[in-house]
Amino acid sequence: EDQVTQSPEALRLQEGESSSLNCSYTVSGLRGLFWYRQDPGKGPEFLFTLYSAGEEKEKERLKATLTKKESFLHITAPKPEDSATYLCAVQAGNDYKLSFGAGTTVTVRA
Amino acid sequence: NAGVTQTPKFRILKIGQSMTLQCTQDMNHNYMYWYRQDPGMGLKLIYYSVGAGITDKGEVPNGYNVSRSTTEDFPLRLELAAPSQTSVYFCASSRRNSGAFFGQGTRLTVV
Numbered sequence: 595e596d597q598v599t600q601s602p603e604a605l606r607l608q609e610g611e612s613s614s615l616n617c618s619y620t621v622s623g624l625r626g627l628f629w630y631r632q633d634p635g636k637g638p639e640f641l642f643t644l645y646s647a648g649e650e651k652e653k654e655r656l657k658a659t660l661t662k663k664e665s666f667l668h669i670t671a672p673k674p675e676d677s678a679t680y681l682c683a684v685q686a687g688n689d690y691k692l693s694f695g696a697g698t699t700v701t702v703r704a
Numbered sequence: 705n706a707g708v709t710q711t712p713k714f715r716i717l718k719i720g721q722s723m724t725l726q727c728t729q730d731m732n733h734n735y736m737y738w739y740r741q742d743p744g745m746g747l748k749l750i751y752y753s754v755g756a757g758i759t760d761k762g763e764v765p766n767g768y769n770v771s772r773s774t775t776e777d778f779p780l781r782l783e784l785a786a787p788s789q790t791s792v793y794f795c796a797s798s799r800r801n802s803g804a805f806f807g808q809g810t811r812l813t814v815v
Contacts, residue, residue, distance in 0.1 A: 628803050637708075637794050637806035638747070645801075681746065685801065690735050690754050691762055692796070692804055696746035 597621070600682050600695035607702045610671050615698045617682030618664040625690075627665050629658050630681040632697070638681055672702045706730050710795050710807035717785045717814045725780040725810050727795030733805075735798045736778040738762075738770065740791040741809075747794065753778055785814045 597620040607613055619627065626645050630638035642651040644660040651658045655676060657668040667680055683694045711726045729736065734755045739747040739762075749762030753772040767789060769781040778797075782789060792811050798804035 626801050630803075630806075635809075637796075637808050640803035640805060643801075643803050683747075683804075689760070690800070691749055691752050691760070692737060692798075693749065694739075694747040 621686035
């Protein structure tokens with residue numbers, strides 16, 4: 595069965611203090627790895643898709659990278675509005691179910 | 705463009721009652737999903753569908769049923785509601801191998 599593990603569970607940052615979130619996965623035949631942002635009381639918002647090891651995607655202060663075993667979401671010089679829960683999900687094998695990790699809750703203090 | 709629309713937004717059910725959570729999308733996506741999210745927890749897949757007429761169980765299907773008669777609609781049916789089904793339910797849709805788009809959720813309380 596697909597396993598997706600995110601760490602740390604929570605991350606408290608000072609504004610401008612860069613950091614990284616980890617998503618490790620154990621799947622057979624990765625089709626895609628997805629990053630989402632979720633604000634309290636809202637549905638997850640799609641950020642990035644990564645398909646193969648070595649791939650990178652960027653959006654504003656966020657950069658996602660992928661290896662054969664894990665993905666990192668790097669937050670560069672974060673601002674308070676980057677505070678959210680960041681979720682990682684994978685699709686693998688011959689079916690199209692989307693399996694999520696438990697998420698990392700990021701709090702950025704001004 | 706409305707994206708993924710879920711109704712209702714909130715609902716309180718009594719134990720043993722039944723209800724249907726509605727989900728519709730206007731992006732012509734083949735893939736649709738139902739998740740539940742308990743407080744402080746991640747998303748657990750209930751059911752998913754890869755196209756009209758095709759549905760499959762996820763991790764936590766017990767107590768739920770789905771149907772997919774059209775590309776746009778993917779309703780989730782709760783039969784004989786139990787307190788353990790108190791949760792926030794999210795519907796999502798996607799194209800093949802692409803990121804999924806989520807609705808705003810239905811907050812359900814079973815008392």
